Amino acid sequence: MIGEAVIDGVFIPRVLIVLLLAFAVSLLIRRVLRSFNLYRFIWHAGLFDTALFFALAWLITEATVGVTSYGIAN
Amino acid sequence: MIRKPYNLSFALANTAAVLSALYIAFALDLERPYWAMFTVFIIAKPISGAVRSKAFYRFLGTLGGATIALLLVPPLVQAPVLLSLAISGWVGVCLYFSLLDRTPRSYVFMLAGYTAAIIGFSVVDKPEAVFDTMVARLEEISLGIVCTAIAHSVLFPQNIAAKLNERIERTINASAAWIADALRGPPHRTDARAYQALAQVVTELHVLYTHVAFETSEIPRSAGIMRALLDRLTVLAAHLMSVQEALVALREQAPLRPPFMRFINDASRWARTISDPSRSTARRNNVLPPRFESSDNLTDGQSLLEQASASRLATLMKTLAESRVLASALRDPTPQLPSDLQREVALSGRRSLHRDRGLAVLSGCAATGACLIACALWIGLSWPEGGVAAQFAAIGGSLPATLDKPSKVLRAAVLGILMALPVGAIYVFAIFPKIDGFESLALVLAPALLLFSLMQTSEKLEGAALTLAIAFSGALALQPTYQANFASFVNSNTAQIVGLLVANATMIIFRTIDPLWNAVRISRAGWRAVSQLATRETVDIQGWSLQMFDRLGLVMSRLRDEDLPQAVAGHIDPLRDLRVGLNLAALQRAESGFPMSVRAALRRVQTDVSSTYDRYATGQHSPARDFRASIDEGIRSLATQSPSAGRRDGLTALTLLRLDLAPSARPYVPEAVAA
Numbered sequence: 001m002i003g004e005a006v007i008d009g010v011f012i013p014r015v016l017i018v019l020l021l022a023f024a025v026s027l028l029i030r031r032v033l034r035s036f037n038l039y040r041f042i043w044h045a046g047l048f049d050t051a052l053f054f055a056l057a058w059l060i061t062e063a064t065v066g067v068t069s070y071g072i073a074n
Numbered sequence: 075m076i077r078k079p080y081n082l083s084f085a086l087a088n089t090a091a092v093l094s095a096l097y098i099a100f101a102l103d104l105e106r107p108y109w110a111m112f113t114v115f116i117i118a119k120p121i122s123g124a125v126r127s128k129a130f131y132r133f134l135g136t137l138g139g140a141t142i143a144l145l146l147v148p149p150l151v152q153a154p155v156l157l158s159l160a161i162s163g164w165v166g167v168c169l170y171f172s173l174l175d176r177t178p179r180s181y182v183f184m185l186a187g188y189t190a191a192i193i194g195f196s197v198v199d200k201p202e203a204v205f206d207t208m209v210a211r212l213e214e215i216s217l218g219i220v221c222t223a224i225a226h227s228v229l230f231p232q233n234i235a236a237k238l239n240e241r242i243e244r245t246i247n248a249s250a251a252w253i254a255d256a257l258r259g260p261p262h263r264t265d266a267r268a269y270q271a272l273a274q275v276v277t278e279l280h281v282l283y284t285h286v287a288f289e290t291s292e293i294p295r296s297a298g299i300m301r302a303l304l305d306r307l308t309v310l311a312a313h314l315m316s317v318q319e320a321l322v323a324l325r326e327q328a329p330l331r332p333p334f335m336r337f338i339n340d341a342s343r344w345a346r347t348i349s350d351p352s353r354s355t356a357r358r359n360n361v362l363p364p365r366f367e368s369s370d371n372l373t374d375g376q377s378l379l380e381q382a383s384a385s386r387l388a389t390l391m392k393t394l395a396e397s398r399v400l401a402s403a404l405r406d407p408t409p410q411l412p413s414d415l416q417r418e419v420a421l422s423g424r425r426s427l428h429r430d431r432g433l434a435v436l437s438g439c440a441a442t443g444a445c446l447i448a449c450a451l452w453i454g455l456s457w458p459e460g461g462v463a464a465q466f467a468a469i470g471g472s473l474p475a476t477l478d479k480p481s482k483v484l485r486a487a488v489l490g491i492l493m494a495l496p497v498g499a500i501y502v503f504a505i506f507p508k509i510d511g512f513e514s515l516a517l518v519l520a521p522a523l524l525l526f527s528l529m530q531t532s533e534k535l536e537g538a539a540l541t542l543a544i545a546f547s548g549a550l551a552l553q554p555t556y557q558a559n560f561a562s563f564v565n566s567n568t569a570q571i572v573g574l575l576v577a578n579a580t581m582i583i584f585r586t587i588d589p590l591w592n593a594v595r596i597s598r599a600g601w602r603a604v605s606q607l608a609t610r611e612t613v614d615i616q617g618w619s620l621q622m623f624d625r626l627g628l629v630m631s632r633l634r635d636e637d638l639p640q641a642v643a644g645h646i647d648p649l650r651d652l653r654v655g656l657n658l659a660a661l662q663r664a665e666s667g668f669p670m671s672v673r674a675a676l677r678r679v680q681t682d683v684s685s686t687y688d689r690y691a692t693g694q695h696s697p698a699r700d701f702r703a704s705i706d707e708g709i710r711s712l713a714t715q716s717p718s719a720g721r722r723d724g725l726t727a728l729t730l731l732r733l734d735l736a737p738s739a740r741p742y743v744p745e746a747v748a749a
Contacts, residue, residue, distance in 0.1 A: 030291045037408065039292035046122060046227030046290040 018064070022057035029056075080120065081531040083230035088118050088527035091225035093516050095218045096552065100512060104217070105210040108547045113218025115543035120531055122231040123289035127178055129219040130288060135182040136215045139168075139189025140208040147194050151201040158449035158464070161194045165468045166442030169475055173434035176277075176427045176476075177284045184472050191445060191468035195461040227290055234285050235293045235405075242303070242401045243351075245275050249310050250349030250394055257342040257387075261318045266630060269311045269649055273627030276307050277427060280620070294407045298419035303400040305425075305616045306393045308623045312652045313390040319733045320383035327376055333366075334380050340364035341387055348394060363391035378709070382729035385722060425617050427624045428599065433592075440584040441471030444577040451572070459569035466573025471580065478587050478632070483537065484578040488571055490541030495567055497522065498549025502563065515552075522546060545570075589632035596632075597646045600625045601691040607655050608684035615659040622652040645695050650734050651687075657731040658683060664724035668715060675711040678704050679728065683735070705732045 004011040030049060033039060042048045092114045099107035117128040142164055150157040168187025172180040193211055197204045252268060283300050286293060321338070324330060330338070344363050347353070366384040396415060403411055411419060448467035452460020470487065474480035505518050526546070529539035549567060600622055606612045626648035633646075658680060665676045682704050689696070705728055712724050 034291055034295070037294075042292065044228075045292035046231045049291055050224055050228050 018060050019057055022053055022060055025056050025060075026053045080230065080232055081528060084118075084120050084226075084232075084531050085524050085527035087225045087229035088114065088222075088530070089520060089523040090229065091118070091218075091222045092523050093519070094225070095221040096515075096519075097512055098217055098221070099214060104214055105206075106214060106551070106553065108550060108552045109211060109214035110218035110221070111550075111552065112544045112547035113215050114222045115526065115530070115540060115547070117219060117222050118226065118527065118530060120232055121234045121237070121285065122226045123234045123285035123287075123293070124178075125226040126223050127285045127288035128181065129223045131179060131181040132185060133216060133219055135185025136189050136212060138182070138186035139191075140193055140212055142186065142190040143193035143197075144204055144208050146190070147197060147201055147204045151198055154198070154449075154453050157194070157198065158446060158453070161191050162442045162445035162449065162468070164190050165445050165472065166438035169441045169472050170434045170438035172472075173437055173475060174429050174431070176429075177281050179284065184475075187441070188465070188468040188472050192465045195449075195464045198461060231290055233289050233293055234282065235289065238279065238282060238286075239401070239405050241275065242279065242404065245272065245307065246394070246397050246401055247349045247351055249307070249397075250345045253310075253314055253390065253394065254342045254345035254349060256314055256318055257321070257338055257345070260322055261315065265315075266649075269315075270627055270630035272307065272311055273623050274631065276304055276620070277624045277627050279307075280304055280425065280427065280624075296404055296407050296419075298421070299400055299403050299407070299411075301423065301425060302415065302418050303397055303404065304620065306397040306400065308616075308619045309652075309656060310390065310393060310397075311623075311626075312619075312649060312656055313386055313393065315649055316653050316657075316730045316733070317383050317387045317390060320379050320386065320730065323733060324376065324379045324383065327379075331380070334384070337364060337366040337384060338387075341391060344391065345394065348398065363388070363395060378725060378729050381722065382726040385726045386730065423614075423617070425620045428596065428621050428628060430596070430599070432595070433587075436584060437475040440580045441468065441475065441577075443584065444468070444471040444580040447580065448573050448576045451576070457569075459565045462566050462569035463573035463576065466570045467576045468573075470574045470577030474581070475585070478589060478592065480581045480585055481578050484574055484581060486537065487541045488574050488578070490538060491545040491567065491571055491574070494542050494545035495549055498546055499563070501550055503560070589634075590637055593629045593632040593637075593646060596625050596629050597648060597651075598691050600629075600648055600651050601687045604651050604655050604658075605684045605687035605691065608658050608680045608687065610662065615656070618655060618659075619652060622648065622655060626652065645690055653734050654683065654687075654731060657727040657734065660723055660727040661731070664720045664727060667718070667720045668712070668724075672711045672715060675704075675708045676724065676728075679708045679731070683731070686735075701735045702732065705736075 003014045005014050005017055006012075026049065029052065039045055092111055095110040095114055096107050099110045104110070113132070117125055117132055119125050119128065143161075146157065146160050146164070150160055165187040168183045168190075172183035172187070174180075175183070189211070193204070193207055197207050249272065256265070279300070283297065286300075287295060287297075321330075341364055344361060347361050366388070399411065399415065403409070410416065444467040445464055448460070448464040451457065452464055457463075470484050474483040477483060501518070501522075506515075509515060509518060526539050526543040529535040529542070532539075548570070549563070551566075603612065603618065603622065607615075607618055612618050629646060629648050661676055661680070665673050668676075679701075682701055686701070709725060709728050709732075712721055712728065715721050
């Protein structure tokens with residue numbers, strides 16, 4: 001999570017990429033849940049959405065912890 | 075607007091958002107934490123969907139403006155005049171585009187304009203810092219946005235759906251009750267205000283619905299249903315007025331015939347049932363409207379009028395009944411809609427409101443002008459804080475540009491700054507030197523933050539609260555280390571006020587608009603739209619109707635009661651224009667099945683309408699030719715055709731068009747009798 005990615009010579013904090021990715025995935029999941037009308041089982045949608053986002057961010061961080069492909073410097 | 079206990083919970087959530095934004099900004103050692111602080115106040119709204127949409131638009135706008143500043147400043151920084159011209163011009167162009175869109179989305183453009191000014195003018199003496207300033211502004215604004223969005227979605231969120239649904243329910247009930255009354259008597263003067271109220275509700279619903287896409291996820295997104303519902307609410311008043319006019323004309327000729335009388339009374343009773351909120355929704359959705367079986371013997375004027383009002387009344391009742399069904403579907407989309415409505419809802423289509431290009435150009439020029447004057451002062455006087463004045467001239471020229479009297483808001487803003495300054499001064503020079511650490515800062519700030527947030531929940535104090543909060547944040551100019559400098563405190567705040575005063579002066583010169591004059595302008599746009607519909611340059615009748623109805627609200631809200639006679643004398647009657655358009659569209663739909671000779675007669679009617687409305691638009695208030703002749707000709711040629719649905723619709727449209735355009739004319743007499 002700590003560290004920077006290098007895209008075409010520009011340093012970008014890795015956490016920014018993780019958060020953006022998590023946000024995109026959470027939008028997708030929310031859309032799917034809504035299309036099946038599953039939100040009626042959720043007490044507090046705002047809290048759920050926020051928690052979902054953070055859970056995804058954690059998951060992506062954990063999953064990519066070993067990724068040091070080209071351009072990602074630790 | 076919001077129930078009482080939520081005011082306090084909103085204020086608490088907002089204070090939490092401000093403090094968390096400040097905490098994170100300090101922890102990350104950001105350059106200007108107060109940018110994050112006032113962003114919270116700018117996007118805070120008592121409804122979570124509105125907060126999230128504004129958050130999104132603010133981010134986009136800031137990104138756009140920052141990028142432009144990054145592109146403009148380095149190449150032009152050696153030529154201050156060119157740079158001033160470029161940035162001021164950009165502010166004006168952005169404002170122009172922002173004013174064309176009257177939904178919350180317009181904020182993106184406006185913000186892109188003055189963000190470029192804020193960043194560009196603040197880095198001219200150290201152009202190498204433009205990238206850092208841009209990143210800092212983006213970081214801080216995003217921080218404020220994220221904190222506010224999370225606070226208002228997690229802590230006591232209020233969603234917009236409940237408010238919208240309640241509003242829609244009330245509007246439909248009121249319209250139904252109003253229809254029930256109107257069928258029993260002649261039209262009243264005061265009806266005009268009811269139309270205005272309905273038009274304003276429709277415009278507001280159209281605007282508010284953009285927030286729903288940003289609501290917390292449990293709110294169903296049903297843009298199609300909302301669009302179909304608004305399309306119906308848009309034409310209710312026009313249909314009702316048509317029926318009323320036809321009834322008046324009928325009663326003038328002879329007493330109503332008993333079967334028709336019965337139908338009208340049944341319809342009125344039906345509308346009364348629909349409007350009664352004490353009955354259950356399901357029961358009200360299922361009452362069938364009465365029907366009128368007319369003979370197809372449409373030879374005399376009375377039968378024609380009877381037929382026209384009955385068929386328009388049937389349309390009106392169908393529209394009302396469908397509005398109820400759609401309103402229920404908006405609350406709970408699970409039950410299947412009837413198939414024809416379902417098809418309509420599934421169609422994609424965008425509706426837009428009335429646009430005023432001329433006024434947008436004027437406002438854009440005023441903002442550019444304000445910005446340029448401030449820049450001239452800055453350069454001419456070699457005034458070190460002049461950049462701040464130019465920034466505030468850009469902001470002051472942009473933000474209130476949607477209003478008829480922007481200078482009122484600007485004066486209030488100056489007053490707000492003057493009021494916030496002493497409070498800010500007490501904090502900066504008396505309290506801050508005594509405290510240390512974030513906890514004590516949070517404690518001393520909390521009362522002011524709570525007060526401003528609480529003020530934001532009241533519709534009357536909202537604007538004042540925003541000005542106070544922004545001025546207060548700016549005056550504190552909280553930075554990671556305490557640095558109080560009385561001279562720069564006074565200097566930069568004076569510059570803000572000068573900037574706003576410059577904006578105010580240009581607004582007074584360029585943008586003081588006589589409401590009556592503006593009403594005439596808007597009506598003129600409507601007349602051109604009718605003419606375009608008549609010549610088939612416009613084919614989307616639903617989109618057209620929404621724009622016309624929106625214009626009705628705009629025009630009527632600018633006319634005071636005492637202006638009304640004068641306005642009517644100047645042919646300002648937006649509801650008539652809408653009726654004419656709907657009848658034209660009905661005529662165009664009906665004409666396709668008939669032989670060439672009939673179609674030619676109907677085309678002639680449309681050409682006459684078009685040329686008359688063109689004449690209205692150029693200020694001549696007399697019809698181009700005698701309508702009555704061409705309409706009567708159309709009726710005669712249609713009446714010779716064999717009975718069909720198309721003939722009935724065409725005759726209805728023509729009869730009602732005749733009432734709209736030549737109300738005082740003698741009733742239609744078939745040739746055979748007249749001769």
